[in-house]
Amino acid sequence: MTIEIKTATLQPIRNTFANIERRFGDKPASRYQEATYDLQGETNFHYRPLWQPQYELNDKSRTQIKMEDWYDLKDPRQFYYGTYVQQRAKHQEATETNYSFFDKRGLTEHLPEEVKSHLITYLIPLRHVEHTANLNNMYGCAFGYGTAITQALLYNAMDRLGNAQYLSRIGLLLDGNSSESLATAKQEWLKNPAWQGMRALCEEMTTVEDWFEVFIAQDLVVDTLVFNLFYEQLDQKLAVMGGRDVALLTEFMQVWNKDSSRWLDSVLKTVASESEDNRALLEEWVQQWRVKTLAALRPVIAAMLDKGDALDIADALLEARLKKIGITR
Amino acid sequence: MVAKKLNLKDKYRALTRDLDWDYDYADRKKAFPYEEFEGIKITDWSKWEDPFRLTMDAYWKYQAEKEKKLYAIFDAFSQNNGHLNVSDARYVNAIKVFLTGVSPLEYQAFQGYAHVGRQFGGAGARVACQMQSIDELRHVQTQIHAMSHYNKFFDGFQDWTHMHDRVWYLSVPKSFFDDARSAGPFEFLIAISFSFEYVLTNLLFVPFMSGAAHNGDMATCTFGFSAQSDEARHMTLGLEIIKFLLEQHEDNVPIVQKWIDKWFWRGTRLLAIVAMMMDYMLPNKVMSWKEAWEVYFEDAGGALFKDLARYGIRMPKFVETTAKEKEHISHQAWWIFYTHGHAAGFHTSIPSAEEMDWLSEKYPDTFDKYYRPRWELAKEMEDRGERFYTNGLPQLCTTCQIPMGFTEMDDPTQIAYRSSDFEGEKYHFCSDGCKHIFDEEPEKYVQSWLPVHQIYQGNCGGADVETVLREYYKMNLGEDNMDFKGSPDEKRWNEWKSKGVA
Numbered sequence: 001m002t003i004e005i006k007t008a009t010l011q012p013i014r015n016t017f018a019n020i021e022r023r024f025g026d027k028p029a030s031r032y033q034e035a036t037y038d039l040q041g042e043t044n045f046h047y048r049p050l051w052q053p054q055y056e057l058n059d060k061s062r063t064q065i066k067m068e069d070w071y072d073l074k075d076p077r078q079f080y081y082g083t084y085v086q087q088r089a090k091h092q093e094a095t096e097t098n099y100s101f102f103d104k105r106g107l108t109e110h111l112p113e114e115v116k117s118h119l120i121t122y123l124i125p126l127r128h129v130e131h132t133a134n135l136n137n138m139y140g141c142a143f144g145y146g147t148a149i150t151q152a153l154l155y156n157a158m159d160r161l162g163n164a165q166y167l168s169r170i171g172l173l174l175d176g177n178s179s180e181s182l183a184t185a186k187q188e189w190l191k192n193p194a195w196q197g198m199r200a201l202c203e204e205m206t207t208v209e210d211w212f213e214v215f216i217a218q219d220l221v222v223d224t225l226v227f228n229l230f231y232e233q234l235d236q237k238l239a240v241m242g243g244r245d246v247a248l249l250t251e252f253m254q255v256w257n258k259d260s261s262r263w264l265d266s267v268l269k270t271v272a273s274e275s276e277d278n279r280a281l282l283e284e285w286v287q288q289w290r291v292k293t294l295a296a297l298r299p300v301i302a303a304m305l306d307k308g309d310a311l312d313i314a315d316a317l318l319e320a321r322l323k324k325i326g327i328t329r
Numbered sequence: 330m331v332a333k334k335l336n337l338k339d340k341y342r343a344l345t346r347d348l349d350w351d352y353d354y355a356d357r358k359k360a361f362p363y364e365e366f367e368g369i370k371i372t373d374w375s376k377w378e379d380p381f382r383l384t385m386d387a388y389w390k391y392q393a394e395k396e397k398k399l400y401a402i403f404d405a406f407s408q409n410n411g412h413l414n415v416s417d418a419r420y421v422n423a424i425k426v427f428l429t430g431v432s433p434l435e436y437q438a439f440q441g442y443a444h445v446g447r448q449f450g451g452a453g454a455r456v457a458c459q460m461q462s463i464d465e466l467r468h469v470q471t472q473i474h475a476m477s478h479y480n481k482f483f484d485g486f487q488d489w490t491h492m493h494d495r496v497w498y499l500s501v502p503k504s505f506f507d508d509a510r511s512a513g514p515f516e517f518l519i520a521i522s523f524s525f526e527y528v529l530t531n532l533l534f535v536p537f538m539s540g541a542a543h544n545g546d547m548a549t550c551t552f553g554f555s556a557q558s559d560e561a562r563h564m565t566l567g568l569e570i571i572k573f574l575l576e577q578h579e580d581n582v583p584i585v586q587k588w589i590d591k592w593f594w595r596g597t598r599l600l601a602i603v604a605m606m607m608d609y610m611l612p613n614k615v616m617s618w619k620e621a622w623e624v625y626f627e628d629a630g631g632a633l634f635k636d637l638a639r640y641g642i643r644m645p646k647f648v649e650t651t652a653k654e655k656e657h658i659s660h661q662a663w664w665i666f667y668t669h670g671h672a673a674g675f676h677t678s679i680p681s682a683e684e685m686d687w688l689s690e691k692y693p694d695t696f697d698k699y700y701r702p703r704w705e706l707a708k709e710m711e712d713r714g715e716r717f718y719t720n721g722l723p724q725l726c727t728t729c730q731i732p733m734g735f736t737e738m739d740d741p742t743q744i745a746y747r748s749s750d751f752e753g754e755k756y757h758f759c760s761d762g763c764k765h766i767f768d769e770e771p772e773k774y775v776q777s778w779l780p781v782h783q784i785y786q787g788n789c790g791g792a793d794v795e796t797v798l799r800e801y802y803k804m805n806l807g808e809d810n811m812d813f814k815g816s817p818d819e820k821r822w823n824e825w826k827s828k829g830v831a
Contacts, residue, residue, distance in 0.1 A: 010410055010825065012481035017473075018488040018803065034477055035470040038490045039436050044778045046500070046507040051363045057510055058440075081467040082396040082474075089393030092386045131348035131452075135360075138447035138459060142440065154443060154463055161456065162385035165344045172343075177334040179343045190350060200354035207359040 023071075035080040037071050039147040062143045063212035065271060065278055070146030072274070076266045077259065084155050088162070091255055098248040099169065107245045108173055115243035116174055118234075122304045123250075124171045124185035125195060126230055129222070130164035132202040133157075136218040143211040152263055156219065159260065163253050170249050194303045197296035204292075216282060217289040219264055224321055225293055227257045228314040233305055265325055272326045282327045290318065341382040346375075346452035361450040367513035370578035374451030377573055380565035383460065392467070395555050399471060402551045407478040416544040417612040418483070418822035419813050424476060424549055425485040425675040426606060427537050430502045432472040433493040437506035438465035438521060445514040454573075457566050461522075464559040471555070475548040483818050484808040485675050492674055495789070496802050497722075497780035498602075498666070500730045504777060505599050509592075511773070516588050518570040524592035527567030528633065530560060531625040532600050536607050536615060543613040575640040582641045591769065593645035594762035597654070598729035604659035605666065608688065609680060617691035622655040647762040653738035656692060660700040665734040667707065668719040672794060674804055676813035679708050699741050716812055722781045722794065727756040727774055728763035735759050751775060 015021070016029035019038040045057045055062060060070070067073070079087070102108070108116075137157035144150040171181040189195050201222070208214045231254050238246050272279040294311060301310050322328040335343060352360065364371065383391075405411075415421060442462035449455045480486035493499050509520040525533075538553025540546075574581045604618035616624075634644050663677075670677035680688065685704060688696045710717050723732030737743045747764040748757050751771040758764040767774045783789050790801035798804045808817050 010413075010482065013484075013821075014481060014487060016477075017480055017486070017490075019490060031474055031477075034473050039433075039469065040440075041433070041437070041494055041503070043494050044500075044503075044783075046504040046778050047511040047773050047776045049511045050513055050773075051366065057507060081463070081470050082400060085389050085393040085396055088385075088389040092389045096386065127348055128350060134348075134459075135447060135455075138443055138455075141462075142444040142447050147436075150440075150443070151466060154439075154459075154466065157459065158385060158388075158463055161345075161459070162389070164348050165384050165386065168344050168348075172335075172340075177340070179335050179339070179347075182343055182347065186347070186350065190353075196354075199350075203352045203355035203357075203360070207355050 030078070032075075032078040032080050032083070036074070036147050036151065040145070040150070058145065060145050062145070063210050064281055065212045067145075067271065067274055067278075071148045072270050073146065073149040073152075073267045075148065075152045075263055077263055079152065079155055079263075081151075087259075088159070091252055092162075095166065095252040098251060099173070102245065102248050103173060107248075108176075111174075111245070112242045115238055115241050115246070118238065118241070118243070118304070119170060119174060119246065120181050120185050121188050121192070122234060122300070123230060123246075124167055124181060125189040126226070127164040127167040127171075127182075128186070128189050129198065129202060129226060130160045130167065132205060133160040133218050133223070134164065135206050136214045139206075140211045140215045144215075149267065152267070153215070156260060159256055163256065166249070166252050170246075173249070194300040197299055201292060201296040213285050216285045217293075219260075220268065220321075221286060221289040221293050221318065223257070223260075224318045225297060225311075225314045227253070228317050229297065229301055229305070229310060231257065233307070233310055233313065237305060265321070268325045268327065279327060283322075286322060286327055290315070337382060338379075341379055341384070342453070344384055345379070345456045346377075349452040357450070361448055363448050363514055364450050367515050368580070368584055369513075369515045369574060370580055371450070372577055374453070376576065377451050377453040378569055379453050380457055380569040381460075381562050383562075388460065391558075395558075396467075396471075399551060399555045400474070403474055403478075403548060406548045406551075411547050412479055412482050413825060414545040414547065418818050419610070419676070419678060420540075420544040420546065420612050421479060421483050421818065422485070422675040422677075422813070423537070423540055423544075423606050423610040424479065424546065425483075426602060426610070427549070428472065428476045428486055429489040429492050429496070429674060430499055430602060431533070431537070432469050432476075433490065433499075434502055434506050435465050435469035435472065437510060439463075439469065441506070441510045441517055441521060444510070445517055448514050454570075457569075458518075461563055461566060464563065467559065468556055471552050475552045478548060482821070484805060484816070485818075487805075488803050491803055495780075496674060497672065497725075497784075498731075500778065500780050501602065502599060504730050505595055508595065508773075515570075515574065518567075519574075519585060519588040520592040520595075522563065522567035523571045524589060524596055525567075526560070526563045527571075528593070528630050529596045529600065529626070530564065531629070532621055533603055534560060535625075536603050536621060539615045540606065540611045543615050544611060571637070571642075572640075575637075575642065579641075586642055587769070589642065590646040591766050594647055594760075594766060595729065597651055598731060598759075598763065601658050601662040601731060601735075605663040608659040608691075609663040609684075614687060617688075618659040619655045619691060622651070626651070646765065647760075650738055650760070650762065654735075656695045657699070657736065657738065657741055660688075660692075660696065661735050662731075664700075664703065665723070665732050668717065669723070669732070670812055671718045671810055672798060674802070674809045676811065676816050676818060678813040679704055679711060695741070711812075711814075716814075722784060724757060725779050725781050726759035726763050727777055727779065728758055728766045730777065730779060731759060733757065733759050 015027055017034060020029045020033050023037060024033065041058055049055065049057060134157050137153045137160060141150045141153040141157060144153060168182055171185060172179065175181040189199060205214060205217050208217065231250055235247055235250065238244070268282070272282055294315060297311060319328070439462050442458045442465060446455050446458035446462050449458065476486055493503060509517050512520065538550055541549035541553060571585065574585055607615060607618045607621060634642065666673055667677045685701055689701065707717055723734065725732055733744060733746065735745055737745045745760055746757065747761060748755050749764055749768055749771070756767060756775070758767060784797055789797045791797050795806065798810065799806050804810055813819055
């Protein structure tokens, strides 16, 4: 049974904005479409940037990747600001429940010392990697082309700040809000020889000029390897060590990675299938950063995980992903 | 021993700026390359006081609640044909100006804050800018969604982004933000966070939103309310950046003063559009432009600059000119649009008799003397069926890009002309303020994409105005442009009213 309330019906004179109509035809458009397509200025810029006079303010040539239409890089999650924050707020609420449960039950006290020390030495320093990811995604947001990709990069950048803050809160749970564990973890990041490869890699990524290369290095290569090694393989090890409850605190990052991967795979698939030049360039970047990242991770993973094949497992996952996206054949 | 617990301020620091570290392997200057070329000296980023302390979890939570409420109103608005509740169809032209002229600036703000949110070496400042970046994206997107319903029932909204890049009068706001974004990161913050968001926001954002509230536009005014707490955050960033720069090094003071001078004047010119909107485009008036200027700039801004005097900052240059301009600027700006109404993407009209009386009351020293006779003549011509449109294309000011229609403020019958020579060429300006800005950075302003020059040079798809409007601007001629009287907007409105649906 349905009931029908009679409202005054007025015939609209058009269904949507003209730019949307030119792209998709004369029909009602989604909020994602109206809030995404053609928002960025395209032409008639008044002044060249004092800080990069070789480019226009919005300039496609800030990357070597070429797209006929940068708006092809649409987000399968259809995130515009409103849908984005509402989705994250949901995850956030669940995470908050986990954190307060952990706190209320005093689960920190039940963690074996060895687990705590693992968290401080290996997991919490990842907040600095997340901070790097925040910078790298902001870089793409600022220098990228077209709202389809730049808004998604901004959401990603803010997510990474969120991830870094959740990792920091794990530290605050361990040290009873004194931030001592954060200070110790930062010393690990700065001084522990096992971490120096990763730190150097992070520093290097922030000096790369081509925004799409930065995007590939960070969001595809580093993230695929790091998320597998730290949130799956380390998670398994912690469980064996009696630290199963830690998974409550890292669930946000795991859920986030799944959500973000869906977007990344779809965008990169579009870029790789646009042209052989794009695909070859992506492959070249991936191979460069893959070698570097594996080398950077080797000492810390050797110290963190007892399995000799940990890196191979992560790398195989990356390889499978590259095939699925269509970067390697 | 139980360690001391962090207070809120230290906790926020631990969760933001403590994430950064001193580089040992890569050159940090290569990672943050734009911090020095403006001559600003930052001796210690750790002195940055976080203007607000919002971690991402709280940000998602609060903003999601706001969005949920806002979109519920948007849905209700379109379901109930909320556009029928506006005071008069003429009102809708104000929000056409907003969507085509202001929303794209929100977009540029999103881009500009993303840039500085990556480039500042201090993590505290970066994170504050990143949050503003995502807020600005929110604003442009929610504005589009608020206007989306109007676009289905009125002309002139449909090609707002295409128009913003091309249309002659929209180069005024576009060049304003291009100017800020093409500047260095510190100038950008002084331009937008301080001069614009902090000093002038009550004269841009607020008048449009109050106009919406007074004219029954629930969608726009709900957006305004929803954005209020974002704007408050942005204003605190504006105050922090200026204090921070002034406290970092005394050499920063003259640089900052120069930027304040420039951006104050650039801002007042941009606000000419708001001035005419408030005095001429709102069927239900909020307050006169003159009153708004007095309350929000002269009183509030005056107090602010008194406060900044201890750093050696004085009132912006040419502030005395603005005290005279407040009497004239809205009338002169609307006259420019009225006479070029065939080339505007919204409808112009002559103020009604009651509106003219209101203007006489609000502008006792100038309206009857200088402007009423003009409108009465225009009315006479209209009544004879000879609605007046100017044929030629106006000369534009090289700096602010407004047609040269503003007068000497001491002699409102005399159009003001200023000029400068640079590398063998002559450049024209509407005022001492705009000439001064050019003279400080001629290499920048000679690049200006001046729409009228571009039309004459054949870069806008045609030689005659009509072709430019139709093909290059993609205006629907006879629908988007010309007088409100006789427009399809007016016809539809009257039909809705007579059918009793409205």
